[in-house]
Every structure is written in C-alpha cells, then in structure tokens.
Amino acid sequence: MERKLKAGLFSFTGDEGCVITFLEILNYKLKDWNGRVEWQAARVLRKKSSLEGLDVAFVEGAISNEKELEKLMEIRKNAKKVVAIGTCAINGSPSNHRNSFDEDKKREIKHILKRFNHMPSVEPIGKYVKVDAEVPGCPIIEQKFVEVMEQYIKEFGVE
Numbered sequence: 001m002e003r004k005l006k007a008g009l010f011s012f013t014g015d016e017g018c019v020i021t022f023l024e025i026l027n028y029k030l031k032d033w034n035g036r037v038e039w040q041a042a043r044v045l046r047k048k049s050s051l052e053g054l055d056v057a058f059v060e061g062a063i064s065n066e067k068e069l070e071k072l073m074e075i076r077k078n079a080k081k082v083v084a085i086g087t088c089a090i091n092g093s094p095s096n097h098r099n100s101f102d103e104d105k106k107r108e109i110k111h112i113l114k115r116f117n118h119m120p121s122v123e124p125i126g127k128y129v130k131v132d133a134e135v136p137g138c139p140i141i142e143q144k145f146v147e148v149m150e151q152y153i154k155e156f157g158v159e
C-alpha cells in the first residue's frame, strides 16, 4: 500500500483563525495533497482523532489550561514532528493578554480561571514540548505552511 504522510491538526487557545487559513490553503492544495497526506486527526475536516503513528502534528493556539496541556503532551508523545502554527502557538500572543494584567485585574478574573481550570498564565506550546518547526503569522502565512508540509512529505519519503 502506498505510504501517506499521517498528519493531524490541533487547536488550543486562540480564535482558530489559523485553521480558517488552513482551509483556504486546501482550496488549492487539497487535490495535490489528497494522494500523499492522510488527515487522521482534524476536527475541522470531521476526521476521527487518532494519534497513532502520527508523522506530523500541526498545532494552533496557546496553552491555557491543564486539559490542553495533557493533550499537548499526548500529541508530542505520538507525533514524530510537532509544528507550531501561528503566533499563539509560537510565542503565546495574542492569546496571552491576561499574562500582563495588573494585580487588580488578575484578582478580578481569578474566580473565572478557577471555574474553568485555567492555569495562572497562557504559554506557547514550546514552553512544554519540543517544537520541530514553526509557521509564523497571525494568521499563518499560507506559503510557509505549504513549504513546511512539502518538506515533511519529502522527508517522510512520500511520493
């Protein structure tokens, strides 16, 4: 059976603008990637979420609660490569605005953070796991996403 790149797309804290851009990319790359890429985890494509044998995990969003952190660790454990897509995943911004709130504001939102099991700060994924590549931009730069995908298609020996 022909080898396909097993890819996943995951979203954490952000506005999913990068996922929307990903869908725009598929408008012109879907046909080309169809025979070479198997999306085995991508909520936006209504794929069942399987991490087993994942080659590349594209991760959007920052980490703001324990549940996200657990999922991120699980993704890292399973994926051979992890790619941070968008500035939220790369450096936390703009999803990390609450990190710079003054003490009064932080006190004001404390009960909300507790209620939703949020962590004291919002952090980029690189704070917790090794990141192999980045796709910059807010939202992501389309061309850069395509380049990273093509690079892994080659690296994993998919023709």
Ligand code: SF4
Binding pocket: 013, 014, 015, 016, 017, 018, 019, 060, 061, 085, 086, 087, 088, 089, 093, 094, 095, 137, 138, 139, 140
């Ligand atoms: S990087 Fe920008 S577009 Fe992407 S999820 Fe964050 S806020 Fe949205």
